[in-house]
Amino acid sequence: MRLFSLAVQNLKRKPFRTLSLALAVAIASGAVFSTAAVMWGVERSLDRGFSRFGADLLVVPQGTLVGMRTALLTGEPSTFYMDGAIAERVRALSGVAKASPQVFLTTAEGDHCIIGDAFLVGFDPQSDFTVLPWLRERMERDMRPDDVIVGGRSEYDIGQTVYFYGEYFTVYGRLERTGMGLYDNAVFMRIDKAYDLAEASKRFTDAPPLAFDESQISALLVQIRPTANVDAVQFAIAQHPGARIITAGNVVTSVRQNLVALFSGTVFLTAVFIAGNVLMLSAIFSTIVNERKRELGLLRAIGARRRTLFGLVLSEAALLTTAGGVLGVAVGALVLRVYERTIVFHLESMSIPFLWPAVLEIAVMAGIGIVLALLVGLTGAAWPARTASVMEPYDAIRAGE
Amino acid sequence: MSADRGETGAAPNEAPTSVTALVELKGVAKSYRIGDQEIHAVRDVDLRIESGQFVAIIGHSGSGKSTLLSMIGGLTRPTRGNVFIDGENIWAHDDDYRSMLRNQKIGFVFQFASLIPTLTAVDNVLLPNLLGPRNGRRPREEDAIALLERVGLGEKIDAFPSELSGGQQRRVAIARALFNRPRLLLADEPTGDLDEETEAEVMELMLETCRELDTAFLMVTHNRAMAETADRVLMMKAGILS
DSSP, X not given: OOHHHHHHHHHHHSHHHXXXXXXXXXXXXXXXXXXXXXXXXXXXXHHHHHHHHOOSEEEEETTOHHXXXXXXXXXXXXXXXXXXXXXXXXXXXXXXXXXXXXXXXXOOSSTTSSSTTOEEEEEOTTTOOSSXXXXXXXXXXXXXXXXXXXXXXXXXXXXXXXXXXTEEEEEEEEEOOOSOHHHHHOXXXXXXXXXXXXXXXXXXXXXXXOOOOTTEESEEEEEEOTTSOHHHHXXXXXXXXXXXXXXXXXXXXXXXXXXXXXXXXXXXXXXXXXXXXXXXXXXXXXXXXXXXXXXXXXXXXXXXXXXXXXXXXXXXXXXXXXXXXXXXXXXXXXXXXXXXXXXXXXXXXXXXXXXXXXHHHHHHHHHHHHHHHHHHHHHHHHHHHHHHHHSOHHHHHTTTO | OOOOOGGGOOOTXXXXXXXXXXXXXXXXXXXXXXXXXXXXXXXXXXXXXXXXXXXXXXXXXXXXXXXXXXHHTTSSOOSXXXXXXXXEEGGGSXXXXXXXXXXXXXXXXXXXXXXXXXXXXHHHHHHHHHHSOSTTOOOOHHHHHHHHHHTTOGGGTTOOGGXXXXXXXXXXXXXXXTTTOOSEEEEESTTTTSOHHHHHHHHHXXXXXXXHHTOEEEEEXXXXXXXXXXXXXXEEETTEEO
C-alpha cells in the first residue's frame, strides 16, 4: 500500500461528493479546452492563410472593402470590378515586386452551369504568385487553358469535368486547405477564360450576363520588395482614383475583433467558473479536513510527518481534479467532434475563418486543460492541506470528544 | 535535527539524570488559557519509566492524565519542563524528529476505535511502515499478518473495521501499535468502550506482548482494577501526579 492508494481510498468514501466535484472541474476544464481549441483553430487559419497568401497588399475598387474581406475569409461570392489598367501602373512602382490581377465572378442558376452561385476566380498564370504555388495535388501534366483549380474544401475530384456557361473545364488540381474561404471554396481558372465566360454568358437568356469585360479586374494582389518602404508604396497606390488597399493586417484585425466579441464572454465565464472551482474546492476540502481531523491526528500519532499529511490532502485534490480534467477534455473533444460542422458554419457566418488544429496541437491543449484542472485542485486544497499539516496531533485526536 | 524549542524553555542538551531511563519527565506542565482564566492541566510532573516496566496512572476524567500521556508521546507540547526518551529531550527537536520517534519507538492505543475505516485490518497494521522513513522501507505484509495472528485475528486480515467488533478493532490497533516493536507503548483508556470480558482479553494481550518485546507500558485509566496488575500505580488529581 502507498500513500497514493490511501488518497484513492479516501476519495471513494463519499462517491457522490467526489463525483460532483470531479464533474464541476470537468465542466471548467472542458470549457477551457473547447474554447482554446476553437480559438487556436481560428488563429491557425489566419496564420496559415496569410502566410501562404503571399500578397502584402490587395488593391480593390473603392467601396468594396467589406465584400472583399468576406470573400477572402469565407469564400462567399462577391463581385466588383475596376479598371484593369491599374495593374500596369502598380507594377511600374519601384517598390513593387509582383502584381497579379484577379477577376471574380459568380455563376448563375441554370442548365448552363454545373452549379449556381459558385465563386469563380480568374487569375493570370503569368504573374500569379498566390494560386499555382499552393497546389496540393494536380494532374501529371501542365495546366491547359480549359483547366480549373479547385479550393481545398471543394468536392470536385481531380480530372472531373465541370461546366460553366456551357464551357467545359477539367479539374486540374486542388489547393491546400488554408481556412481562408476564398482559397478553400472558389474555383480558379485562367483570367482569359473568365473573360470568355463573360462573353459566353451573354448567349443565355435565362440568367443575367456577367457584368464585366476584358478591361476590368476585381482585385490586384501586390507583393512588395523586401527593401521597399511599405508605407510609400501604399501611398503611391492610393493615389489611383477608385482604388482601395487592404492589408493582411486589416483583415486579421477585423477577424480578431469578431473573435473577441464572440469569445470574450466565454473566456470571462470560464475564468469565473475556474475561480469558483478553486473556492468550492477550498471550502469542501476544509470540510473534509475537519471531518477527518481525528483520523489525521491518528496518522500523526503513528508517525506521519506534517508534509505527509499536506501531501495526502493535496494528492486527494490532485487526483480528483485531474480525473475531472481528463473527463472534461474528453467530453470537450467529443462535443467539438459532434458539432464540428455547426461550429465551422457559425464561425464562417461571422466572417471568422477556421481550420481544425493539428493533432499535436489538440494534444497540447488537452494537456493544458488537464494541467489547469490539476492546478485548480492544488490551489483549492492548499490551505486546507496546510491546516491539516499544522494541527497539533493531540488536539486533532481529541476532535469530537 | 534543528532545534524547535518553542515555549518549553528546554535547552536541547539539558541532560537527564545520570542513569538514563527510557522515559524521564522533569517539571513537565501544561496549561491552557481560556479567556482570562488559566487552566493548569498538568502541574510540574517528574517521572521515570524504565524499559519493560508497566506503569499505570489512574485518575478521574479531566485530571490531566491523557494530556500527560500526549506530552510523553510527542503529541502536544508542554508549557514547561522537559520530556526525555532514551536520553533525548524530544521537545528540543523538530517535528520530524518527533514523528520519527512516534513511528519507531512509541506505539499508541487510544480509547476510541482508532482504525482508518477505508483500510483493511492488515493495511491498518501496515500504516507505521507506510508512514515511516523511506530508507530501507520494504513490504512487511508477512509481519503484519503474524501480528494479527498473534492478536487472534488471523482470519480477519482482509476485513474492514466496519466488519469487526469493538474488541477486534482494539486488537488490530494493538497490533498496529506494536508493529515497529516500539520501546514504549502508551495506552489512553484502551478498554474504555469495551465490555468486561473483552476488556480483560485486550488487557491481557497488551501485557503479554509488551513482556515479549520488553516494551515499557504506560497506561492511563480511571479503572482501578485494571491498574492493579501494573508494576507501579500512580495517581493523578487536578494535574498533580503522586
